[in-house]
Amino acid sequence: MIDEVFRSEWGRVFASLAGFLGDVDLAEEATQEAFVIAAEKWPTDGAPDNPGAWLTATARRRAIDRLRRDRAFAAKAPLLGVPEVEEVAMAETAIPDERLELIFLRCHPALAVDAQVALTLRALGGLSTDAIAQAFLVSPGTMKRRLTRAKTKIKVAGIPFRCHRIMRYPSASGWC
Incomplete structure (x- = not known):
């Protein structure tokens, strides 16, 4: 089941997240994490009705959590004497897909x-x-x-x- 969903949804989830974030590396990491979570949860809880939407939402939440952690670190970095981290700019897209x-x-x-x-x-x-x-x-x-x-x-x-x-x-x- 997860193999089929991976083949059909990976590109869509990854591209959607990359467009939302404007950061391809973070999008790839979050998408991978979402599939790992799916592989852990779906065998016991069952697959959701719309796997693509579930994966996209999970990946987006993971990415947002990462950005929040990075932002919190950037706020506390001056206390450690670490140079300030630049904030990620979100790109807008004209193409829906x-x-x-x-x-x-x-x-x-x-x-x-x-x-x-x-x-x-x-x-x-x-x-x-x-x-x-x-x-x-x-x-x-x-x-x-x-x-x-x-x-x-x-x-x-x-x-x-x-x-x-x-x-x-x-x-x-x-x-x-």
Whole structure:
């Protein structure tokens, strides 16, 4: 049951949360946590009528809790002598389904084509790093490093999570 829901809902839940938060890494962590909670609770409590909505709500609550903890830490950090943490800005979206925006983010021309494909398979297909590595005929460790480098490049380059800005850049295969 959870496997089917994972395949059908991972991309939707992840993209929705990424659009809400504007932070792809936090969205991925919260989505993973929601699926872990589902895997623990559903066998004993039964699956909800609308698994996608349940997962989205759970992931959103997890992300909000994390942001609250970070905000509380930022308020108390000066007492510890730790530099202040910047607050996350929430991006507004013009597209109701954030999966399309997530594809545009993952297909940014600043990323290598193999990184674009791997990130898209991971984010929207919900494939594991091992499965992606097998498809690329590389070791799981190599694929993990590629995904990490690509995510870091997105963050360092400040690639926005907004479709209309990303579409200005043509990729090698046309408009992304």
